[in-house]
Amino acid sequence: MCVSIDGGFEFYMWSTYAGKLLMTLLISMAPVLELRGAIPVATAHGLEPWVAITVSIVGNLIPVPFIVIFIRKIFTWMQKKSPWLGALVARMEKRAKAKSATVERCEFWGLLILVAIPLPGTGAWTGSMVAAMMDMRLKRAFPPIALGVTAAGLIVAIVTYGAFGLLNNF
Numbered sequence: 001m002c003v004s005i006d007g008g009f010e011f012y013m014w015s016t017y018a019g020k021l022l023m024t025l026l027i028s029m030a031p032v033l034e035l036r037g038a039i040p041v042a043t044a045h046g047l048e049p050w051v052a053i054t055v056s057i058v059g060n061l062i063p064v065p066f067i068v069i070f071i072r073k074i075f076t077w078m079q080k081k082s083p084w085l086g087a088l089v090a091r092m093e094k095r096a097k098a099k100s101a102t103v104e105r106c107e108f109w110g111l112l113i114l115v116a117i118p119l120p121g122t123g124a125w126t127g128s129m130v131a132a133m134m135d136m137r138l139k140r141a142f143p144p145i146a147l148g149v150t151a152a153g154l155i156v157a158i159v160t161y162g163a164f165g166l167l168n169n170f
Contacts, residue, residue, distance in 0.1 A: 014045050021047075021055055028059030031125045035060045035149065036118045039156045049161055057153045060124045064145050067128035068138045095121070096129040103130050108144045111136075115148025118156050124149050 013019035024047060028038035035056035042052035075093065078085040099121075103110035115127035124145055131141035 020045050021051070024052060024055045025059035025062075028056040029062050032120070034123045034125065035153050036123070036156055039153065040160050043160055049157060049165075053153050053157050056156075057149055060149045060153070061146055064124055064128045064142060065138055067125065068132050068136070068141050071129055071132045092129065093133065096126065096133045099126060100130045100134050104134065107134075107136070107140075111141065112144040112148045112151070115145050116151035116155070118152040118159075123152065 013023050020042065023045075024038050024042040027033055027041055028035045030037070038056040038059065039052050042056065043049070047055075075089045078089050099114060103114055111127055111131060114122055114130065115124055116122075127145045127148060128141070131145070
């Protein structure tokens, strides 16, 4: 950490360009925040729009293969570990199964739309969990999730920068 001129604290990582890229990547990888949080935060810290969008999309996609491939094994392990973790897994599975009803009808487009809507309870993490609960293989699940993340990134960027502001920055 370092002290800023006004006496408040500033996180050191945001003071370098590489730090801004890394923090944007890490925020976009985090569940719940994902790129919905990363793009506005990166903007507030001075990253160019195209850099913030690109890094956020890449960061948001990094956990996808791990979730699709390993989440069921992780859930099984968690359920055996403790009743509290078992209850947490049950809630997460219930939420994913509720979202999977929409996705099951039209698999590709349903998953894409679920991931593309930048609202809480949607996104790459939820889409990956839904794909895993539906026993989708990674090669079938990744393309619609990747397109959904890209669409969500563009939607968040338009909301963050405004349509004209975004066009002027490219």
